[in-house]
Amino acid sequence: MATIRDVARQAGVGVGTASRVISGRGPVSRDAAARVNAAVAELGFRPSEIARALSSMSAGLIGVYVPDFSGAFFGPFLHAISNELRACQRRIVVANGFGDGDERTQTINGLEFLIERECDGLIVFSNHLNDEDFRVIQRRQPRLAIINRAVPGLEENCFAVDHRSGGALAAQALLAHGHRRFAVIAGPDTALDNVLRVDGFFAVLAGHGIARDDVALRDGGFSFAGGWAAISDFIARGVNFTGLFCANDEMAMGAMSCLQEHGRRVPQDVSVVGYDNTVLSGYTSPRLTSVAIPMCAMGASGCRWLLNQCFGTDLDVPTEFSIDVAWRASVAELTRDGLPA
Amino acid sequence: MATIRDVARQAGVGVGTASRVISGRGPVSRDAAARVNAAVAELGFRPSEIARALSSMSAGLIGVYVPDFSGAFFGPFLHAISNELRACQRRIVVANGFGDGDERTQTINGLEFLIERECDGLIVFSNHLNDEDFRVIQRRQPRLAIINRAVPGLEENCFAVDHRSGGALAAQALLAHGHRRFAVIAGPDTALDNVLRVDGFFAVLAGHGIARDDVALRDGGFSFAGGWAAISDFIARGVNFTGLFCANDEMAMGAMSCLQEHGRRVPQDVSVVGYDNTVLSGYTSPRLTSVAIPMCAMGASGCRWLLNQCFGTDLDVPTEFSIDVAWRASVAELTRDGLPA
DNA sequence: CCATAAAGTGGAACCGGTTCCACATCACCA
DNA sequence: TGGTGATGTGGAACCGGTTCCACTTTATGG
Numbered sequence: 001m002a003t004i005r006d007v008a009r010q011a012g013v014g015v016g017t018a019s020r021v022i023s024g025r026g027p028v029s030r031d032a033a034a035r036v037n038a039a040v041a042e043l044g045f046r047p048s049e050i051a052r053a054l055s056s057m058s059a060g061l062i063g064v065y066v067p068d069f070s071g072a073f074f075g076p077f078l079h080a081i082s083n084e085l086r087a088c089q090r091r092i093v094v095a096n097g098f099g100d101g102d103e104r105t106q107t108i109n110g111l112e113f114l115i116e117r118e119c120d121g122l123i124v125f126s127n128h129l130n131d132e133d134f135r136v137i138q139r140r141q142p143r144l145a146i147i148n149r150a151v152p153g154l155e156e157n158c159f160a161v162d163h164r165s166g167g168a169l170a171a172q173a174l175l176a177h178g179h180r181r182f183a184v185i186a187g188p189d190t191a192l193d194n195v196l197r198v199d200g201f202f203a204v205l206a207g208h209g210i211a212r213d214d215v216a217l218r219d220g221g222f223s224f225a226g227g228w229a230a231i232s233d234f235i236a237r238g239v240n241f242t243g244l245f246c247a248n249d250e251m252a253m254g255a256m257s258c259l260q261e262h263g264r265r266v267p268q269d270v271s272v273v274g275y276d277n278t279v280l281s282g283y284t285s286p287r288l289t290s291v292a293i294p295m296c297a298m299g300a301s302g303c304r305w306l307l308n309q310c311f312g313t314d315l316d317v318p319t320e321f322s323i324d325v326a327w328r329a330s331v332a333e334l335t336r337d338g339l340p341a
Numbered sequence: 342m343a344t345i346r347d348v349a350r351q352a353g354v355g356v357g358t359a360s361r362v363i364s365g366r367g368p369v370s371r372d373a374a375a376r377v378n379a380a381v382a383e384l385g386f387r388p389s390e391i392a393r394a395l396s397s398m399s400a401g402l403i404g405v406y407v408p409d410f411s412g413a414f415f416g417p418f419l420h421a422i423s424n425e426l427r428a429c430q431r432r433i434v435v436a437n438g439f440g441d442g443d444e445r446t447q448t449i450n451g452l453e454f455l456i457e458r459e460c461d462g463l464i465v466f467s468n469h470l471n472d473e474d475f476r477v478i479q480r481r482q483p484r485l486a487i488i489n490r491a492v493p494g495l496e497e498n499c500f501a502v503d504h505r506s507g508g509a510l511a512a513q514a515l516l517a518h519g520h521r522r523f524a525v526i527a528g529p530d531t532a533l534d535n536v537l538r539v540d541g542f543f544a545v546l547a548g549h550g551i552a553r554d555d556v557a558l559r560d561g562g563f564s565f566a567g568g569w570a571a572i573s574d575f576i577a578r579g580v581n582f583t584g585l586f587c588a589n590d591e592m593a594m595g596a597m598s599c600l601q602e603h604g605r606r607v608p609q610d611v612s613v614v615g616y617d618n619t620v621l622s623g624y625t626s627p628r629l630t631s632v633a634i635p636m637c638a639m640g641a642s643g644c645r646w647l648l649n650q651c652f653g654t655d656l657d658v659p660t661e662f663s664i665d666v667a668w669r670a671s672v673a674e675l676t677r678d679g680l681p682a
Numbered sequence: 683c684c685a686t687a688a689a690g691t692g693g694a695a696c697c698g699g700t701t702c703c704a705c706a707t708c709a710c711c712a
Numbered sequence: 713t714g715g716t717g718a719t720g721t722g723g724a725a726c727c728g729g730t731t732c733c734a735c736t737t738t739a740t741g742g
Contacts, residue, residue, distance in 0.1 A: 003727090003728055004728065004729060004730095005728080008692095013692080015692080015728095015729090015730095016691065016692060016693065016694095016730085016731080017691060017692070019729070019730060019731085020690095020691090022729095023729090023730075025730090025731095026690090027688090027689055027690055028689095028690070028691085029689080029690060029691085032690080032691080046456075046457055047457070047728085047729070048395075048457065048727090048728055049457040049458050049459070049729095050395045050400065050458065050727090050728080050729085051395055051697095051728035051729035051730090053729090054391045054392055054697050054698070054699085054728080054729070055696070055697050055728080055729050055730045055731080056697085056729080056730060056731095057697070059391065068420070069417070069419040069420040070417050070420050070620075071413075071416060071620075072412075072413050072416075075410045075411045075413075075415070075416055076410070076411050078410040078437070079410040079411050079439070082410065082437055082439070083439060086439070091436065092435075093435075094433075094434075094435050095432065096419070096420070096423055098420070098423070098424060098427070113432055115387070116387055116388070116389065116390040117390050117391065118390070118391050224620075224623065224624055250624075253624045254624075256626070257624070257626045260626050261626070279411075279412075279565075280621075280624065283565055283591075283594045283598070283621065283624075283625075284625075285597070285598045285602070285626070344697090344698055344699080345698065345699060345700095346698080346699095349722090354722080355721060355722035355723055356698095356699085356700095356722080356723070357700085357701080357702090357721070357723065358720080358721060358722070360699070360700060361720095361721090364699090364700075366700090367701090367720090368718090368719055368720060368721095369720070369721090370719080370720060370721085388699070389697090389698055389699065390699095391697090391698080391699085392697070392698035392699035392700090393698080393699055393700075394699090394727095395698080395699070395700095395727050395728070395729085396698080396700045396701080396726070396727050397699080397700060397701095397727085398727070
């Protein structure tokens with residue numbers, strides 16, 4: 001592999017001049033530039049990004065941590081971030097968790113990796129770090145965008161929505177269609193944003209005089225199978241409900257499948273609201289009404305904020321994000337007073 | 342940020358000794374090791390992976406190219422590769438395409454990036470490079486695992502299945518259930534593996550005396566909407582079929598939704614076979630029978646082969662992969678001779 | 683025509699690790 | 713007692729870029 005010294009020798013110039021031509025920084029004569037470019041072409045020279053990163057103390061990379069590659073949730077998120085970087089010739093380097101074992105350790109190891117790699121900035125999505133963990137990370141790498149989390153003391157670094165209001169929207173959606181008997185399939189209560197979703201849901205119900213204890217609730221572990229199992233359980237126990245809130249779309253799909261398998265029609269017998277509005281929600285039949293959280297917008301905003309920090313640019317960085325309900329066919333007006341036994 | 346020279350000074354040893362302690366290579370006295378470790382802890386020293394990569398001429402990274410982050414297809418693939426590297430403390434760095442514009446250029450740029458970053462090896466999944474492109478890449482980085490492609494002259498580098506046999510399995514699945522009138526929703530014919538799937542399907546039909554021209558065929562662009570549109574078209578044109586083959590699962594989902602919306606029952610009126618056996622196929626109702634291609638196995642094998650090349654290890658590297666049919670409820674015995682008009 | 687600024691250039695020093703070589707120390711044995 | 717090997721050690725050189733400084737050449741203006 002040719003080095004810049006080979007290029008300089010071949011072109012009959014000093015390494016400084018060669019470097020200036022190749023990197024496009026600093027004054028060079030037309031003649032020197034031509035000779036260097038010719039040498040580059042002739043030798044097939046490719047600058048080593050590693051060497052460049054070492055001497056310039058910047059890798060030209062944005063590090064991203066996501067808890068899991070599988071599933072439909074993080075793909076579009078990564079796509080959105082990657083897309084923001086396209087224009088400025090930068091790239092992402094992704095560290096991932098595996099969704100098993102000790103997720104906090106996985107996250108910390110992943111971030112360690114990204115920091116050691118001298119990433120210019122970090123974008124982190126994690127449900128398993130606590131506030132103090134985030135503060136420790138931020139001290140080591142202040143160019144830190146925290147997605148989907150509000151960490152006290154790091155307001156500037158956070159790009160988040162209030163999931164309580166997302167849960168509230170789900171409740172309002174069902175109430176507005178006349179529903180009064182509910183069931184909820186929640187995610188694991190170790191996931192902070194799941195707790196908020198469910199809390200927001202119940203807060204609105206409380207405002208309508210419906211107590212938490214009057215609502216059937218099960219943890220579906222954020223999985224299709226978990227959603228299915230929860231419905232099996234509700235049916236077996238004869239739980240009576242016409243409005244179902246699921247804390248993510250996968251569980252909602254599992255729930256709908258199970259309902260249909262037991263002869264319950266969606267939405268005629270049960271109206272279902274999912275959460276996250278992943279692509280999946282457009283694929284079910286009936287299509288799933290889902291609470292849409294602005295994953296891509298939060299990711300893109302965090303990314304732009306980092307770019308501004310790194311290059312002093314002045315990209316537009318929205319910090320207010322809205323949660324909406326993506327209305328589809330799985331929610332309908334209440335027409336009967338409950339499920340058949 | 343503390344450097345190894347700071348650590349050496351603090352510990353009262355030379356940089357060589359400090360390096361030997363920290364990297365765990367070479368002989369060091371118990372005493373020196375203790376002093377260096379203390380200094381490391383005291384200064385909060387973290388070795389720069391960049392500097393390490395430069396001097397050791399190896400980044401300790403495996404580069405992976407995938408055409409697209411969105412969708413359910415590549416997540417599990419990346420997960421599987423990442424998981425193989427877990428044991429040996431290595432990581433992946435991912436370059437991605439965007440599924441728009443000139444995909445060949447995107448792919449080449451992505452690989453350029455991975456090579457400049459001095460990745461120890463490359464894993465590439467691409468439908469948009471031609472054989473010669475792959476050979477050029479292989480010359481620059483011989484540690485190249487090509488997934489889902491058989492490139493003449495690079496047999497050792499390729500980890501692939503014969504999609505013709507996958508298409509054949511789909512045909513056999515439907516024929517075995519008595520179906521004789523078919524429709525096909527294909528992917529774009531620029532995607533090499535799509536062409537093979539469809540060819541394999543028709544080859545088996547030909548063996549049963551069914552000509553290509555007797556089968557309705559539409560390009561569904563590998564998308565849910567495309568699958569839906571194809572069925573709309575078939576129904577509008579009054580095409581009569583009881584067996585449907587879709588060249589991927591997303592199109593199959595779109596097709597099933599559209600069929601159901603038009604009052605056609607799956608599988609009573611139409612049996613459907615998808616392709617890829619993504620997680621999606623377990624989420625539909627009825628669940629989708631799908632041709633399962635061993636994405637994860639191919640990725641893992643390619644990854645292990647690279648590890649063997651890089652570290653002289655002797656990991657088991659399967660090179661034969663099997664395509665199977667994942668049987669689910671969307672295929673049933675033919676009970677009537679065609680769709681109602 | 684000379685003072686001064688601007689443009690262009692070569693090369694040493696640097697980034698922060700690893701590695702190699704020369705050398706010191708000690709144990710062991712003939 | 714002196715030779716041999718194993719074990720440890722310090723530090724220079726190196727990886728391949730960038731950057732800064734000292735210097736030369738050319739342009740500008742009084």
